[in-house]
Amino acid sequence: MDLQTTTYIVVGLSFALYIGIAIWARAGSTSEFYVAGGGVHPITNGMATAADWMSAASFISMAGLISNMGYGGGLFLMGWTGGYVLLAMLLAPYLRKFGKFTVPQFIGDRFYSQSARTVAVICLLIASITYIIGQMTGVGVAFSRFLGVSSATGIYVGMAIVFAYAVFGGMKGITYTQVAQYIVLIIAYTVPAVFISLQLTGNPLPQLGLGSDMAGTSVPLLAKLDSVVQELGFDKYTTAVPGSKLNMFLYTLSLMIGTAGLPHVIMRFFTVPSVKDARASAGWALVFIALLYTVAPAVAAMAKMNLIRTINPGIVMQNADPYGPDAAIKYDERPDWMKRWEATGLLKFEDKNGDGRIQYYNDKTKNADVKAKAEAAGWKGNELNVNADIMVMANPEIALLPNWVIALVAAGGLAAALSTAAGLLMAISSAVSHDLIKGVFKPDISEKGELMAGKVSMAVAIVVAGWLGLNPPGFAAGTVALAFGIAASSLFPAIMMGIFSKKMNKEGAMAGMLSGLFVTLFYVFAHKGLFFIKGTEYTGLIGGPNSFFGVTPEAFGAVGAAVNFIVAYLVDKVTKEPPEHIQHMVESVRVPRGSSIITGAH
Amino acid sequence: MSSDSQSHAYWRATLGLLAQVLVIWFLVSFGAGIMFAGPLDSIKLGGYPLGFWFAHQGSIYVFIALIFYYAYKMGQIDRRFDVHEE
DSSP: OOOOHHHHHHHHHHHHHHHHHHHHHHOOEEEEEEEGOOOOOOOOOOOHHHHOOOHHHHHHHHHHHHHHHGGHHHHHHHHHHHHHIIIIIIHHHHHHHHHHHHHHHHHHHTTOOOOOOOHHHHHHHEEEEEEHHEEEEEHHHHHHHTTOOOOOOHHHHHHHHHHHHHHHHHHHHHHHHHHHHHHHHHHHHHHHHHHHHHHHHHOOHHHHHHSSBBSSSSSSSSHHHHHHHTTTTOTTTTTTEEEEEHHHHHHHHHHHHHHHHOOHHHHHGGGGSHHHHHHHHHHHHHHHHHHHHHHHHHHHHHHHHHHHHHHHHHHHSSSOOTTTTTTSBGGGGOOOOHHHHHHHHHEEEEEEEEESSSOSSSSTOOOOOHHHHHHHHTSSOOOEEEEHHHHTTTHHHHOOHHHHHHHHHHHHHHHHHHHHHHHHHHHHHHHIIIIIIIIIIITTTOHHHHHHHHHHOOOOOOHHHHHHSSSSOTGGGHHHHHHHHHHIIIIIIHHHHHHHSSSSOOOHHHHHHHHHHHHHHHHHHHHGGGGOTEEEGGGGGGTTTTTTOOGGGTTTTTHHHHHHHHHHHHHHHHHHHHHHHHHHHHHHHHTTTTTTOOOOOO | OOOHHHHHHHHHHHHHHHHHHHHHHHHIIIIIIIIIIHTTTTTTTTTTEHHHIIIIIIHHHHHHHHHHHHHHHHHHHHTTTTOOOO
């Protein structure tokens, strides 16, 4: 069977599964719609959280990014997992005890202020909508590359699938499809990794393979990779840090705080039956996330090794001189997978020195030795451009794995994008129907009316997300940084202070959220343009790019969070204490006893 | 919660556990994985330089252990102060 047919069958089967679950899990009450009835087992919720969390970026792009960055790429690995420790200890159990449907509702009640709730809704909407653009384009990209249809068709199909289970099933439908999607995506990610680890090191576990010797030698894989990349002028893989260590530190911290503050992740913990379950469930979520996140660095290093082995076989296998006359492969003899990916534009070759061979090295190296050797060999610059996303998507082909594995990767990428999109849509629609419609505009709405409002906002959100996916604004690439920055600088500190400080009042919380948000947006916009409009960058105004101690805008969320905490503290000191009943409410949120299944009653 | 002092003691115990967990959380990731990764790299864990291992593997394993340890210890604290869920 050819690759295209196999892919259609595997992806089709996975979609049939999601639709089957959609028909089975329809939501009949607001409790089922917002929190899946509140009775989800902690392990089930852990699995759903993992799928909710791991996006198209985690699945498709992360390993490629790490592959290019080397050691420094660890900031994604630590940042996107370490946040769960914060979530498990600082937020999830207490918000579960609080027992309401949404994150803005907690902020509004705790800070006895509709304005605080509205600010929280705005932060939630910006963070979730920017995040969802990436998921929708991810769906389109996966479709167009694997199934040979246009990106637009892919997005329409993706919208229809999400519509089927999110609109009718709400959180209930989303929870059980996410469990199925987790299983699909984790198999799709690990199977090729196991084969590749076996081929390279003889060890089937990628986590151990990365620390093993190259098959048939006594040289550790990482040591070999270090020497190979250095010979080609790249930084040593196991120590390379793009930017400074301070930036890596703050970037990691920003991702951690941002992860813990993202509403679509937090709200998954409203679906478990008790406070105790919320704590355990965060642990299970991280177990399921770690299955992918500990494999990713192995995929990153091994894909890099395989890529270099393909282009310059001798250097990896026989310690040959990479600059020898016959070292690099001839372009005409390149493997089929390269031809396939060249067609997508993700892989580009340009024969700069006209020798018909592919030269892959770092032509911007500062290593004089490498420069001299390259020049002596008649190389005129790097000739191969490899998009980072290929590292995962072409991995099975590079390692010459069978067609069904390649098809599985397609289904996995789609599962990752769809599950995250659904979680974000849930966060958006519940903020609109519960916080805005019921909370602010029409408090006397009936349960049936609110359920209908929830479904309608979900449908509208899907259409908006699809439209943004079809017409991605030019800033799409920079937006994930923004989502994390906003979650880190506004939502996380507000929720945390709401729990850990009895005396924090509404003035302090509001001033903190707004100033954290403002500082972060100011710094991000300085680099990326006002509201991401090209040409409106104002780095000059802040003293050049990365002027704050060399910190990149992606890493700025932690600084924004610090500003939030400080401003909130100062304003709180000079304004009056929160009312007595609020302080009692905080005390009751802190103890587990008296928790009940979340029904949304006011 | 029987009295104010009881509830204070419960919260102190919670914060104590929190501090413990956060110290380890910080040491493995920001400490071993970032600040001291260089010196630690001279120690090898199989084929892994140790600092690199903490940044790409070890931190994640420790994070998982920390959450389950926290959940288990909190369960004990809840029962000690008789505030656990029925």
